Amino acid sequence: MNKIVKKHFYSENVVGLVVEAPLIARSRKAGHFVIIRVDDHSERVPLTIADADIENGTITLIAQRVGVSTRKLAELNEGDSLADVVGPLGKATDIRKFGTVICACGGVGAAPMLPIARALKQAGNKVITVTAARNKDLLLLKDQLREVSDELVVMTDDGSEGTKGLVTNGIETIIQREKVDKCITIGPAIMMKFVALLTKKYNIPTDASLNTIMVDGTGMCGACRVTVGGKTKFVCVDGPEFDAHEVDFDEMLKRLTTYRTEEKEAMDAYMAKENQNKEAEKTSENPTTELKAKDRVAIPRVKMPELEPQERRHLLRAEVNQGLALEQAMTEAKRCLNCAKPTCVEGCPVNINIPAFVKQIEKGNIQKAADIIHESSSLPAVCGRVCPQEKQCESKCIHLKMKSESVAIGYLERFAADYERTNNEQSEVAKPQTNGIKIAVIGSGPAGLTFAGDMAKWGYEVTVFEALHEIGGVLKYGIPEFRLPNKIVDHEIDGLRHLGVHFEKDVVVGKTITIEQLQEEGYKGIFVSTGAGFPRFMNIPGENLIGVLSSNEYLTRVNLMDASSPLTDTPILKAKRVAVIGGGNTAMDSVRTALRLGAEEATIVYRRSENEMPARVEEVKHAKEEGVQFLTLHNPIEYHADENGRVCRMTLQVMELGEPDASGRRSPVPVEGKTIDKDVDLVIVSIGVNPNPLIPNSMPELKTSSKGTIVVDDEMRSSMPVLFAGGDIVRGGATVILAMSDGRKAAAAMHKQIFNQ
Numbered sequence: 001m002n003k004i005v006k007k008h009f010y011s012e013n014v015v016g017l018v019v020e021a022p023l024i025a026r027s028r029k030a031g032h033f034v035i036i037r038v039d040d041h042s043e044r045v046p047l048t049i050a051d052a053d054i055e056n057g058t059i060t061l062i063a064q065r066v067g068v069s070t071r072k073l074a075e076l077n078e079g080d081s082l083a084d085v086v087g088p089l090g091k092a093t094d095i096r097k098f099g100t101v102i103c104a105c106g107g108v109g110a111a112p113m114l115p116i117a118r119a120l121k122q123a124g125n126k127v128i129t130v131t132a133a134r135n136k137d138l139l140l141l142k143d144q145l146r147e148v149s150d151e152l153v154v155m156t157d158d159g160s161e162g163t164k165g166l167v168t169n170g171i172e173t174i175i176q177r178e179k180v181d182k183c184i185t186i187g188p189a190i191m192m193k194f195v196a197l198l199t200k201k202y203n204i205p206t207d208a209s210l211n212t213i214m215v216d217g218t219g220m221c222g223a224c225r226v227t228v229g230g231k232t233k234f235v236c237v238d239g240p241e242f243d244a245h246e247v248d249f250d251e252m253l254k255r256l257t258t259y260r261t262e263e264k265e266a267m268d269a270y271m272a273k274e275n276q277n278k279e280a281e282k283t284s285e286n287p288t289t290e291l292k293a294k295d296r297v298a299i300p301r302v303k304m305p306e307l308e309p310q311e312r313r314h315l316l317r318a319e320v321n322q323g324l325a326l327e328q329a330m331t332e333a334k335r336c337l338n339c340a341k342p343t344c345v346e347g348c349p350v351n352i353n354i355p356a357f358v359k360q361i362e363k364g365n366i367q368k369a370a371d372i373i374h375e376s377s378s379l380p381a382v383c384g385r386v387c388p389q390e391k392q393c394e395s396k397c398i399h400l401k402m403k404s405e406s407v408a409i410g411y412l413e414r415f416a417a418d419y420e421r422t423n424n425e426q427s428e429v430a431k432p433q434t435n436g437i438k439i440a441v442i443g444s445g446p447a448g449l450t451f452a453g454d455m456a457k458w459g460y461e462v463t464v465f466e467a468l469h470e471i472g473g474v475l476k477y478g479i480p481e482f483r484l485p486n487k488i489v490d491h492e493i494d495g496l497r498h499l500g501v502h503f504e505k506d507v508v509v510g511k512t513i514t515i516e517q518l519q520e521e522g523y524k525g526i527f528v529s530t531g532a533g534f535p536r537f538m539n540i541p542g543e544n545l546i547g548v549l550s551s552n553e554y555l556t557r558v559n560l561m562d563a564s565s566p567l568t569d570t571p572i573l574k575a576k577r578v579a580v581i582g583g584g585n586t587a588m589d590s591v592r593t594a595l596r597l598g599a600e601e602a603t604i605v606y607r608r609s610e611n612e613m614p615a616r617v618e619e620v621k622h623a624k625e626e627g628v629q630f631l632t633l634h635n636p637i638e639y640h641a642d643e644n645g646r647v648c649r650m651t652l653q654v655m656e657l658g659e660p661d662a663s664g665r666r667s668p669v670p671v672e673g674k675t676i677d678k679d680v681d682l683v684i685v686s687i688g689v690n691p692n693p694l695i696p697n698s699m700p701e702l703k704t705s706s707k708g709t710i711v712v713d714d715e716m717r718s719s720m721p722v723l724f725a726g727g728d729i730v731r732g733g734a735t736v737i738l739a740m741s742d743g744r745k746a747a748a749a750m751h752k753q754i755f756n757q
Contacts, residue, residue, distance in 0.1 A: 001020060001021075001081070002019060002020060002021065002081045002082040002083070002084070002085045002506075003019070003020045003079065003080070003081045004017050004018070004019055004020075004076055004077070004078055004079065004080050004081065004082070005018050005019070005020060005056075005058060005078060006018035006078060007076070007077060007078050009074075010062070010140050010141075011137055011138055011140075013064055013065040013066075013074075014062065014063070014064050014065075014108060014138075014140060015062070015063055015065070015073070015074040016050070016060060016061070016062045016111075017060070017061050017062075017063070017073070017076070018053075018058050018059070018060050019058060019059055019060075019061060019082060019085060020057060020058055021034075021057065021058065021059045021085050021087075022057030022058075023507065023512045023513050024049070024052070024059055024085065024087050024088050024512055025052040025053060025054050025056075025057050025058055025059050026054055026057075027088050027511065027512055027513065027514070028049045028052050028059065028087070028088040029088070029092035029093070029119075030092060030093045030095060030115040030116045030118070030119040031048075031090065031091065031092045031093030031112070031115075031116060031209070031240070031241060032048070032049050032087060032088035032089060032090055032092055032511075033046050033047060033048045033049060033087060033088070033089055033090050033112070033217075033240065034046070034047055034049060034059070034061070034085055034086060034087030034088060034089060034217075035047075035084070035085075035086045035087065035089060035214065035216070035217035036061070036073070036082050036084060036085050036086075037069075037082065037083040037084040037469055038069055038072040038073050038076065038082060038083060039072065039083050040083055041562070041565075041567050041568040041569060042068075042069040042072060042083065042568070042569050042570075043067070043068070043069040043561065043568070043569040043570040043571075044084075044214065044215055044216065044217065044561065044570070045063070045069050045070060045073070046089075046211070046214040046217060046236070047061045047062070047063055048061075048062075048111060048112030048209075048240075049061065049087070049088060049112075049115065050062050050111040050112065050114055050115065050141075051114065051115060052115075059085075061111075062108060062110075062111035062140070062141075063108070064107070064108045067266070067569065068266050068569040069569040072569075083469065084469040084505065084506045085506060086217060086467060086468075086469070086506040086507075086508060086512070087217070087508065087511060087512060088508075088511050088512065089217045089218065089236060089508060089511055090235075090236060090237075090239060090240045091237075091238070091239060091240075091241065093116050093119065093184070093207075093241060094207070094241075095116075095119045095120060095123050096123055097123050097124045097125055098120075098125055098181045098182040099125065099126065099179075099181030099182070100125070100126045100128065100178065100179060100180050100181050100182075101120050101125045101126065101127050101128070101180075101181065101182040101183070101184065102128050102129075102130060102171055102174060102175075102180055102182070102183045102184070102204075103116065103117045103120070103127060103128070103129040103130070103149070103183075103184050103185075104129075104130045104132075104167050104170075104171055104183060104184070104185040104186075104187070104195050105129070105130070105131050105132070105145075105167075105185070105186045105187050106131070106132045106133065106167055106186075106187030106188055106191045107132075107133055107138065107140070107187055107188060108140065108187075109185075109186035109187030109188070109191075109209075109211075110131055110139075110140040110141045110145060111140065111141065112186050112209060113129070113131075113145070113184070113186050114141055114144055114145060114148065116184060116186075117129050117145060117148045117149055118148040120184075121148050121149065121150070125182075126150050127148065127149045127150050127151075128149065128150060128151045128152075128153065128174055128180075129145045129146075129148075129149040129151070129152050129153065130153040130155065130167055130170040130171055130174070131145055131152065131153070131154055131155070131167075132154075132155040132156065132157075132166060132167035132170065132187075132191075133155075133156055133157075134156065134157045134158065135156055135157065135158050135160045135161075136156055136160040136161035137160075139154065139156070139161060142154065153170045153173075153174070155167055155169060155170045166191075166194075167185075167187070167191055167195065168194050168195060168198050171183070171195065171198060171199070172198060175198075175199075175202050175204070180202075180204050181204075181205075182204070182205055182206075182207075183195070183199045183204050183205070183206040183207075183244075184206070184207045184208075184209070184241075185206060185207070185208050185209070185244060186208070186209040186211075189210075189211070189249060189252055189253050189256060190249075190253065192208045192209075192210075192244060192247075192249065193249035193250075193253070195208070195244065196208060196244035196245055196247065196249065199244070199245070200245045205243075206243070206244040206245060207241045207242065207243065207244060208241065208242060208243075208244035208247055209239070209240045209241045210224075210226060210235050210239055210240050210241075210242060210247070210252065211240070214235065214236050215553055215556055215557060215561065215570070216236070216468075216533075216552075216556060217236045218236065218237065218467055218508060218533070218692065218694060219234045219236055219237035219533070219534050219692065219693065219694075220477075220533035220534065220535075220552055220556065220692065221533075221535070221550060221552045221553035221556045221557075222234065222534075222535035222537070222549070222550035222552055222553050223549070223550075223553040224236050225537075225544060226242075226247065226248065226251070226252050226255070226544070227247075227248035227251055227252075227544055228242045228243065228246045228247050228248070229243070229246035232537060232539065232543070232544060234534075237534075237693065237694075248544075251544055251645075254545075254546055254644075254645030255544065255546055255645075257546065257644070257645070258546045258547070258573065259571035259572075259573065262571035262572065262573070262574075266569060266571065269566060291334055293337055296334055296335050296336070296337055297335070297337070297399065297402060297404055299331065299332075299334055299335045300405075301332070301335065301404075301405040301406075301407075301408055302324060302328050302329075302331065302332040302408055302411065304321050304322070304323075304324070304408075304411055305321075305322040305323070305324070305325075306320055306321055306322060306622075307319075307320055307322065309622075309625040309626045309627070312482065312626065313592075313595050313596060313626040313627060314596060315482070315596065316480070316481065316482065316558070316564060316593070316596045316597070317481040317482065317485070318482060319481070319482055319483070319485055320482050320483065320622055321385070323414060323415060323418055324411055324412075324414075324415045326364075326366075326419070329361055329366075329411075329412060329415040329416075329419075330361060330362055330364060332407065332408050332411065332412060333358045333359070333361040333362035333407075333412060334362050335399070335407050336355060336358045336359065336362070336407050337398060337399075338355050338359060339355065339398055342354060342355045343396040343397075343398065344393045344394070344396050344397050344407075344409060345393070346396060347392045347393040347394070347395055347396035348376075348392060348393045348737070349392065349737045349738050349740065349741035350376045350377050350450075350737065350740050350741050350744055351376055352372075352373055352375075352376040352377055352393075352413070353372055353375070353376065354393060354409055356372050357369040357370075357372040357373050357412075357413075357416060358407065358409070358412055360372065361412055361415070361416060366415075366416055366419045366420070366423075367419075367420060369412075369416040370416045370417060370419070370420040373413060373416055373417065376744075377413075377450075377740065378449055378450045378452075378453035378454070378492065378495070378496065378740070379446060379449060379450065379475075379492045379736070379740065380413050380414075380416065380417040380492075381414060381417035381418060381421065381488045381491065381492060382446070382475060382484060382488060382489060382492060382736060383410075383413060383736060383737055383740070384410050384411070384412075384413035384414025384415070384416075384417055384418075385410075385414055385483060385484050385488070386479060386483060386484055386585075386736055387410060387735060387736055387737040388616050388735055388737075389409055389410035390406075390410075390616065390617060390618075392737065393409045393410075394406040394407070394408070394409050394410065397409070418488075421488075421491050431498065431499060431500050432456060432457055432458065432459045432499065432500065433459055434459050434460075434461055434500070435458070435459035435460060436461065437459075437460050437461065437524050437525075437754060438460070438461045438463070438521075438522050438523045438524060439455050439460045439461065439462045439463070439523060439524065439525045439526070439527070439750070440462075440463055440465060440509075440518050440523040440525070440526045440527070441462060441463065441464040441465065441526075441527045441529065442465050442509045442526065442527065442528045442529065442530055442695065443464075443465075443466065443467075443473055443528065443529040443530040443531060443727070443729075444464050444466040444471045444472055444473050444493075444503065445472070445473025445474050445475065445529055445531050445727060445728075445739060446473070446474070446475060446727065446736045446737075446739040446740045446743070447527075447529035447726040447727030447728075447739035447740060447742050447743040447746075448464055448473065448527065448529035448727070448743065449464070449472075449492070449493070449496060449740075449743070450739070450740040450743030450744055450747075451527045451529065451726065451743035451744070451746055451747045452464050452496055452501045452743075453495075453496050453499060453501065454743070454744055454747035454748070454751075455747050455750070455751070456496065456499040456500050456501050457499060458747075458751055460525075460751075461500070461502075462500070462501045462502065463501075463502045463503075463504060463523075464501060464502070464503045464504065465504050465507040465509050465513075466503065466504065466505050466506075466507065467506070467507065467508045467509075467530075467694075468505065468506075468560065469505055469506055470505070470560060471493050471503050471505065472486075472489045472490075472493065473529075473531060474531060474533070474728075474736075475489045475736070476489060476559065476560055477533075477552075477555065477556045477559050477560040478533075478552070478555055478556075478559065478586065478589075479555075479559070479589060480555070480558070480559055480589050480592070480593050481559070482592070482596070483589065483619075508694060509530075509694075509695065509698075510694040510695050510697065510698030510699075511694065511698070514698060515695075515698070515699055515723065519722065524722070524754060525722060525724070525750045525753075525754060526722055526723045526724070527723075527724045527725065527726065527743070527746055527747075527750070528695050528710060528718075528723060528724070528725040528726075528729055529725065529726055529727045529729060529739070529742075529743065530691075530692040530694065530695055530729050531691075531692055531727060531728045531729060532689040532690060532691045532692065532709075532728035532729060532731075532732055532733050533552060533689055533692050533728075534689055534690040534691065534692055534693065535550035535551070535552045535553070535685070535689055535690075536685075536687050536688045536689060536690060537550070537685055537687075538581075538636065538685065538687065540636060540637055540638055540639070541637075541638040541639065542638055542639030542640060542641065542647065542650075543639060543685075545639050545641045545645060545646065545647045546641075546644070546645050546646040546647065547573060547575070547646045547647040547680075547681060547682050547683060548639055548647050548683045548685065549573070549682070549683070549684050549685065550684070550685050550686075551580070551582070551586045551587065551589070551590045551684050551685065551686035552689065554572075554590055554593070554684050555586070555589060555590060555593065557570055557571075557572050558572060558593055558597070564597055572597070573682055574597050574598055574599075574682075575594070575599060575680075575681040575682035576599060576600045576601065576681060577599070577600065577601045577603075577679055577680045577681050577682070578591065578594040578599040578601070578602045578603070578680065578681075578682045578683075578684065579603050579605050579636075579650065579678065579680045579682070579683050579684070580594070580602070580603070580604055580605065580683075580684045580686055581605050581606075581636055581683065581684070581685045581686060581687060582604075582605075582606065582685070582686035582687045582688075583604065583606035583608065583610075583612070583613035583614060583615055583632075584613075584614045584615050584686065584688075585614075585615045585616055585619055586686045587604060587606075587615065587684075587686035588604075588615045588616075588619040588620065588622075588623050588628075589619075590684045590686055591603070591604055591623060591628050591684075592622070592623055592626060592628065594682070594684070595626055595627060595628065599682075601629065602627070602628050602629065603628070603629040603630070603631050603678075604623070604628060604629070604630045604631065604632075605631045605634055605635070605636065605652065606630070606631070606632045606633075606634070607632075607633065607634065607635035607655050607668040608632065608633065608655070608657065608665065608666065608668050609632050609633055609657060609666075610630060610632050612657075612665045612666060613632075631652070631678075633654065633655045633656060633657070633668070634652040634653065634654060634655060634676070635652060635653045635655055635668065635670075636650050636651070636652055636653075636683075637651050637652070637653045637675070638650065638651040639651075639683060646681065647680060647681065647682070647683055648679065648680070648681060649677055649678065649679050649680065650677070650678055650680055650683065651675055651676075651677050652675060652676050652677070652678060653670050653671075653674075653675055654670070654671045654674040654675060654676065655668040655669065655670055655671065656668070656669060656670075656671050657669075688733060689728070689732075689733055690707070690708055690732070691707070691708040691709045691710075691728065691729050691732060692729060693708055695710070695729070696708060696710065699720070701719070701720065702718060702719060702720060702723070703718065703719035707732055709729060709730055709731070709732050710725040710729050710730055712724070712725050712726070712730055715745065715746070715748075715749035716730070716742055716745050716746035716749060717746075717749060717753075721753070724746040724749065724750050725746070726739065726742025726743050726745070726746045727739035727742050727743070730742060
């Protein structure tokens with residue numbers, strides 16, 4: 001898969017690749033793009049699909065060598081494979097009969113223009129293509145564009161081919177000689193800006209295909225936001241084509257410089273390494289007893305061993321909580337009173353038999369404890385680290401009624417799972433006998449993984465489809481390794497593989513393959529767990545400045561793309577004064593990550609008081625220990641830019657607490673006339689997320705709420721009987737353990753439905 005079957009250089013720096021991608025070839029339309037990764041260290045790069053061959057299952061991509069990843073891409077040969085190809089993504093071009101259409105492209109923009117011009121011609125339009133470059137050697141796809149156009153106009157800056165002049169000169173000549181009904185422009189941002197200014201003068205409707213920096217391609221990160229008609233749009237989901245007369249090109253041009261310095265440094269380092277390798281090659285050519293209840297209550301709660309704050313604040317991947325030793329775990333387990341009515345189980349969303357596994361730890365039977373947990377949870381090592389036990393199982397512990405600290409259930413769950421993993425004592429679970437029924441899971445986050453595990457145990461042939469290049473969903477891209485190491489997630493996933501669960505990466509259901517196609521391929525049940533990775537912003541002045549990011553973009557770059565490593569190509573903004581807007585766990589993850597990337601000052605800005613903060617108490621404690629500052633009862637109302645368009649200051653509205661809102665938290669209200677300014681050079685917005693729209697957008701018949709979540713009944717069944725859903729795509733934003741609970745409930749209901757039919 002993803003093998004390069006043909007390679008061709010159009011010029012010294014422009015390469016064309018024909019790549020095996022049968023699902024994408026079958027689904028793509030004019031205007032669609034893909035996200036590719038060359039290797040495990042490469043940046044995610046958006047490339048428009050220039051052509052597709054359904055019969056041979058290939059797509060054609062054209063790329064220009066402008067950075068490290070595209071340079072690596074150009075160095076691949078026929079027979080090599082790309083690490084990832086995800087798509088088709090974006091909205092297809094609006095193809096219909098307009099009349100006379102000008103297709104204006106510049107440089108590499110000729111590649112995405114080719115399928116658009118072809119489709120417009122097939123729809124009955126008169127197509128006049130204007131293609132431009134600095135000189136004749138940089139002109140791309142002339143013959144192909146001529147074949148699909150009624151007329152091809154060639155413009156070169158130096159007059160070496162066609163007519164001397166800019167693309168706008170060619171367009172205006174056409175406009176002055178005949179009526180033009182539509183214009184589409186693709187190319188450098190500055191070119192599209194001036195095309196838009198020209199066609200606006202003549203009142204010609206114009207669409208521009210925006211080529212901006214995309215990290216994800218599904219709207220998850222918010223990196224590709226632009227202002228269109230005064231509103232923020234996401235290029236990868238809302239576009240890539242927009243009304244050119246409504247696009248704020250000046251803002252977009254500034255945002256395109258966001259990572260210029262970091263990319264130059266990466267390229268310099270890459271070239272230096274290349275030179276070193278060449279020198280090395282030259283050199284190589286020249287060789288050289290049962291406790292009573294009162295005694296149990298008297299035992300103090302265990303303290304989790306932690307890395308020292310001054311040490312850990314510089315270590316991005318060093319886990320802060322170090323885990324319990326065997327003696328500590330067995331002592332903590334003795335605190336459990338083994339209640340006749342264990343309310344802690346009621347507080348656990350997946351109903352783990354807590355007293356039973358804790359009793360086994362007390363006896364020293366750690367593997368038995370792990371086996372008991374596995375009966376209810378597919379991800380115990382994950383839950384033991386990131387679930388808010390203090391608000392769930394531990395909040396129901398009888399110790400609290402006795403004015404004592406609750407049993408450390410989360411610590412013990414983690415201990416059992418880690419002990420099993422590190423001592424390689426996992427019980428051999430026989431792979432279930434298949435019942436021959438195929439089930440599809442869309443999304444590999446906690447809900448999807450839990451659902452997949454339960455269905456596999458019942459013998460279903462389960463395939464999990466993941467849009468990204470890593471399995472794990474939010475567990476991988478959203479949670480830093482100092483809280484949840486990737487090796488822990490991978491171990492849990494390997495356990496599912498042992499059960500027979502199959503994983504397909506780089507597949508965007510709704511784009512690469514549709515729900516209808518899954519049904520045609522014999523899937524009898526489908527579970528949607530695509531999460532809520534669509535970032536929210538506040539829609540305040542300056543929010544689209546360079547240096548104002550969503551927490552999703554920031555954490556995705558660092559956690560999923562390893563952007564802080566010199567071995568990877570993905571850039572990351574580093575800053576001295578970082579502000580994170582929000583008070584949840586994601587905000588804490590972001591601000592603590594910023595410290596680890598070298599921030600001298602990292603501040604949480606939160607509009608309520610600390611008492612109302614939704615983040616876990618432990619996360620707030622860790623942040624404070626590491627030096628994070630907390631500016632509560634303040635809310636940003638405007639961001640200000642320096643002369644380069646990068647955020648340098650923010651204006652904060654001073655707040656006070658009013659009456660409680662629907663959630664029971666006191667509502668923040670502005671203190672009239674009271675604001676402050678604060679210097680910043682990086683702002684990370686972490687005020688929540690919205691559901692991923694890809695599945696709902698691809699299925700108009702699917703019932704959704706006003707907030708974009710999929711509507712389900714008590715058994716997680718959607719308005720389409722074959723389709724169940726759970727996790728954040730239903731809840732809009734919740735904890736890992738609640739998502740797992742949805743997965744378990746949906747699996748039980750789907751199993752019942754299939755065998756009752």
